[in-house]
Amino acid sequence: xxxxxxxxxxxxxxxxxxxxxxxxxxxxxxxxxxxxxxxxxxxxxxxxxxxxxxxxxxxxxxxxxxxxxxxxxxxxxxxxxxxxxxxxxxxxxxxxxxxxxxxxxxxxxxxxxxxxxxxxxxxxxxxxxxxxxxxxxxxxxxxxxxxxxxxxxxxxxxxxxxxxxxxxxxxxxxxxxxxxxxxxxxxxxxxxxxxxxxxxxxxxxxxxxxxxxxxxxxxxxxxxxxxxxxxxxxxxxxxxxxxxxxxxxxxxxxxxxxxxxxxxxxxxxxxxxxxxxxxxxxxxxxxxxxxxxxxxxxxxxxxxxxxxxxxxxxxxxxxxxxxxxxxxxxxxxxxxxxxxxxxxxxxxxxxxxxxxxxxxxxxxxxxxxxxxxx
Amino acid sequence: xxxxxxxxxxxxxxxxxxxxxxxxxxxxxxxxxxxxxxxxxxxxxxxxxxxxxxxxxxxxxxxxxxxxxxxxxxxxxxxxxxxxxxxxxxxxxxxxxxxxxxxxxxxxxxxxxxxxxxxxxxxxxxxxxxxxxxxxxxxxxxxxxxxxxxxxxxxxxxxxxxxxxxxxxxxxxxxxxxxxxxxxxxxxxxxxxxxxxxxxxxxxxxxxxxxxxxxxxxxxxxxxxxxxxxxxxxxxxxxxxxxxxxxxxxxxxxxxxxxxxxxxxxxxxxxxxxxxxxxxxxxxxxxxxxxxxxxxxxxxxxxxxxxxxxxxxxxxxxxxxxxxxxxxxxxxxxxxxxxxxxxxxxxxxxxxxxxxxxxxxxxxxxxxxxxxxxxxxxxxxxxxxxxxxxxxxxxxxxxxxxxxxxxxxxxxxxxxxxxxxxxxxxxxxxxxxxxxxxxxxxxxxxxxxxxxxxxxxxxxxxxxxxxxx
Numbered sequence: 001x002x003x004x005x006x007x008x009x010x011x012x013x014x015x016x017x018x019x020x021x022x023x024x025x026x027x028x029x030x031x032x033x034x035x036x037x038x039x040x041x042x043x044x045x046x047x048x049x050x051x052x053x054x055x056x057x058x059x060x061x062x063x064x065x066x067x068x069x070x071x072x073x074x075x076x077x078x079x080x081x082x083x084x085x086x087x088x089x090x091x092x093x094x095x096x097x098x099x100x101x102x103x104x105x106x107x108x109x110x111x112x113x114x115x116x117x118x119x120x121x122x123x124x125x126x127x128x129x130x131x132x133x134x135x136x137x138x139x140x141x142x143x144x145x146x147x148x149x150x151x152x153x154x155x156x157x158x159x160x161x162x163x164x165x166x167x168x169x170x171x172x173x174x175x176x177x178x179x180x181x182x183x184x185x186x187x188x189x190x191x192x193x194x195x196x197x198x199x200x201x202x203x204x205x206x207x208x209x210x211x212x213x214x215x216x217x218x219x220x221x222x223x224x225x226x227x228x229x230x231x232x233x234x235x236x237x238x239x240x241x242x243x244x245x246x247x248x249x250x251x252x253x254x255x256x257x258x259x260x261x262x263x264x265x266x267x268x269x270x271x272x273x274x275x276x277x278x279x280x281x282x283x284x285x286x287x288x289x290x291x292x293x294x295x296x297x298x299x300x301x302x303x304x305x306x307x308x309x310x311x312x313x314x315x316x317x318x319x320x321x322x323x324x325x326x327x328x329x330x331x332x333x334x335x336x337x338x339x340x341x342x343x344x345x346x347x348x349x350x351x352x353x354x355x356x357x358x359x360x361x362x363x364x365x366x367x368x369x370x371x372x373x374x
Numbered sequence: 375x376x377x378x379x380x381x382x383x384x385x386x387x388x389x390x391x392x393x394x395x396x397x398x399x400x401x402x403x404x405x406x407x408x409x410x411x412x413x414x415x416x417x418x419x420x421x422x423x424x425x426x427x428x429x430x431x432x433x434x435x436x437x438x439x440x441x442x443x444x445x446x447x448x449x450x451x452x453x454x455x456x457x458x459x460x461x462x463x464x465x466x467x468x469x470x471x472x473x474x475x476x477x478x479x480x481x482x483x484x485x486x487x488x489x490x491x492x493x494x495x496x497x498x499x500x501x502x503x504x505x506x507x508x509x510x511x512x513x514x515x516x517x518x519x520x521x522x523x524x525x526x527x528x529x530x531x532x533x534x535x536x537x538x539x540x541x542x543x544x545x546x547x548x549x550x551x552x553x554x555x556x557x558x559x560x561x562x563x564x565x566x567x568x569x570x571x572x573x574x575x576x577x578x579x580x581x582x583x584x585x586x587x588x589x590x591x592x593x594x595x596x597x598x599x600x601x602x603x604x605x606x607x608x609x610x611x612x613x614x615x616x617x618x619x620x621x622x623x624x625x626x627x628x629x630x631x632x633x634x635x636x637x638x639x640x641x642x643x644x645x646x647x648x649x650x651x652x653x654x655x656x657x658x659x660x661x662x663x664x665x666x667x668x669x670x671x672x673x674x675x676x677x678x679x680x681x682x683x684x685x686x687x688x689x690x691x692x693x694x695x696x697x698x699x700x701x702x703x704x705x706x707x708x709x710x711x712x713x714x715x716x717x718x719x720x721x722x723x724x725x726x727x728x729x730x731x732x733x734x735x736x737x738x739x740x741x742x743x744x745x746x747x748x749x750x751x752x753x754x755x756x757x758x759x760x761x762x763x764x765x766x767x768x769x770x771x772x773x774x775x776x777x778x779x780x781x782x783x784x785x786x787x788x789x790x791x792x793x794x795x796x797x798x799x800x801x802x803x804x805x806x807x808x809x810x811x812x813x814x815x816x817x818x819x820x821x822x823x824x825x826x827x828x829x830x831x832x833x834x835x836x837x838x839x840x841x842x843x
Contacts, residue, residue, distance in 0.1 A: 025696070025698065026636055026698060028696050029635070029636035029637075029695065029696050029697045029698045030510075030634070030635050030636045032430055032509065032510030032511075032635070033509060033510065034494050035491035035492075035494065035506070035508050035509070036508070036509055041494070047692055047696055066509060066513075067509070069512075069513070069516060070509030070510055070512050070513035070516070071512065072427045072428055072510070072511065072512045072632075072634055073634065073636070076420055077420070077632065078629060079636075079698075212508075212509070213489075213491065213508050213509070214489060214508065215489050215508055215509065215513065215517075221516070221520060
């Protein structure tokens with residue numbers, strides 16, 4: 001048996017982690033919230049909370065807010081218990097803590113600025129590429145028929161550049177996620193890995209833990225929480241766009257069919273449906289942020305949430321612009337902007353809010369493992 | 375919608391005093407019965423709800439398992455449990471009626487928007503008998519308030535009743551202090567659901583003397599019993615022992631008010647408890663903890679300066695539910711005594727005497743095991759093991775007052791009964807203020823909420839009927 005002599009708020013890497021430790025000690029003595037989500041049952045399996053444990057719990061939290069309005073010790077009570085806010089702070093910090101490579105971690109600190117600058121840079125490079133490599137006059141010419149896009153940028157260069165950017169994003173996210181997975185400690189029983197992943201996919205795909213155990217969380221009361229709807233639109237919109245790109249790539253290499261495709265063809269249909277999701281979802285998420293109670297919002301707000309959803313929105317909006325303007329002289333400049341935005345999205349995936357999905361998924365896997373091994 | 379000053383200047387059919395489970399059930403029932411209802415809660419909005427904000431479940435009879443209850447709990451079994459905890463100090467007719475009505479409360483409370491969950495973790499022993507509120511008592515209150523306000527019940531916070539105009543058991547009006555102004559509020563019926571007087575230290579001192587100054591109050595500072603006092607002074611017949619309160623041993627470092635559940639300590643069976651002279655004073659292993667939990671507040675209250683210290687050693691640290699404050703740790707008993715400001719020699723003698731009285735046995739925290747002392751006064755009957763492995767730990771404890779037993783006598787319509795006279799014609803009581811009718815002493819988990827909900831609904835229903843006359 002381990003005997004921790006630890007007092008409340010022991011040694012932690014940050015003030016937020018120390019506060020999270022204090023709160024988990026309060027909550028572990030109460031446990032009234034254990035039916036609300038996965039965080040509190042996971043907490044109950046521990047008696048002391050190291051930084052890795054707290055990062056795990058923070059990423060398991062979906063910020064529904066129910067435990068805040070249900071808590072008899074929330075402010076103005078002197079115990080000052082605000083779990084959603086403090087775990088949001090810890091969660092935001094955890095993305096930087098585990099980021100690979102570490103010298104890019106500061107991108108999380110001023111995330112809105114970092115992502116805006118990257119986006120601008122990518123558009124300029126995209127424009128510069130066309131000006132330098134291609135004939136500048138081609139930008140404002142009208143291009144039609146199969147391969148029209150590739151008159152502006154040869155398909156192979158496009159595929160190479162975006163393939164590299166995407167591969168880098170995957171690599172960086174994988175290595176960051178590995179850091180996180182190692183920090184939250186070994187799973188209780190590795191043999192439960194497969195069913196746990198399946199369980200976590202269901203939990204994540206439905207946003208099971210965003211509804212306070214079924215009671216929902218209107219915060220302030222009377223303001224319905226529509227974040228699940230908007231998140232589904234965003235997430236599934238993103239997945240449909242991803243599918244559209246994948247199908248397009250297969251068309252190109254397997255069937256030798258070149259973009260642009262007619263509106264009824266699979267890549268366009270998938271992309272259009274997904275794009276609509278990515279227009280409504282991000283705007284909806286932003287609107288929910290303005291109505292949600294400030295009390296549960298993270299303190300170290302750094303534009304991260306806004307930057308990511310705006311990037312998704314811009315990706316979709318510029319994609320639609322390409323679709324609408326593809327038969328006009330505006331195609332060139334529209335395509336430049338779209339490609340720049342998409343490039344920036346890829347490059348910043350590992351250093352923005354996108355990683356919340358990866359970390360939360362891993363936390364859900366761990367939670368499923370713990371429950372089945374318990 | 376938040377009620378305004380104007381609501382204090384208007385006439386209402388039913389005035390409900392209080393803001394907890396009983397008050398809200400009464401308000402909702404009266405409103406559903408067609409009455410206009412004003413609720414006046416003495417606490418600010420955040421602290422609304424009296425002791426309900428610290429509750430977690432309610433005990434209702436049911437014939438079969440449900441989605442959140444693991445098995446049936448018959449009316450007879452409920453009655454037997456109540457007889458056991460009260461030692462017979464209960465009004466059988468009222469109690470049996472309450473138990474019968476508790477069955478439909480499960481449905482009725484859910485219809486008011488309250489959500490239940492199965493019992494989990496450390497509360498499995500109550501999974502068959504008690505229905506747990508999803509998110510706890512404050513979540514339950516939030517749901518009730520939301521429903522009440524949707525129905526058109528007006529609620530005013532920071533509104534304390536300072537006088538009652540109720541000659542001979544007939545309610546005319548109440549004087550209500552709100553935002554520095556006294557308002558005279560008239561109504562056709564009154565429901566008093568304003569709890570006991572556990573936060574009223576002056577009143578506690580009347581029975582306990584200066585010892586009351588060392589009590590910690592587990593609920594908010596707003597449970598002052600103001601209305602109870604006025605009602606009894608106005609001729610309502612009292613019930614329940616004025617000198618008794620439910621008291622458990624809680625961490626002495628807890629705040630004076632509203633420390634709630636998280637300052638309670640469940641480690642007494644795993645160690646010894648000494649007073650400020652480092653002397654033991656009661657058998658720490660007499661019975662399983664849930665059956666002895668509620669006697670330790672009174673035991674500590676009887677000790678000098680109302681303080682005790684639970685002393686145990688390293689192997690026991692993780693055998694009980696964690697609590698808010700960490701245990702005080704030391705490398706030796708003498709060092710621990712120093713940290714607790716106890717006489718090191720005296721504590722050493724007590725621990726040594728205890729250790730040498732411990733007989734061999736096989737320790738099992740889950741049952742009444744055979745680890746006991748021999749030749750020690752007082753004995754430790756179970757879970758007695760030598761305190762010998764450093765680090766040594768201690769929790770300082772004080773009496774934590776949960777609720778008081780004194781209340782107003784009522785009949786089956788939740789109507790107050792007058793001294794030497796019959797029932798009041800338009801005054802009703804529900805919740806802790808009349809709990810003594812059913813629960814003359816002792817406690818069973820979740821029964822306070824049953825009393826509040828059942829009598830709250832009856833009181834609201836009857837008050838609306840009276841107002842319609």
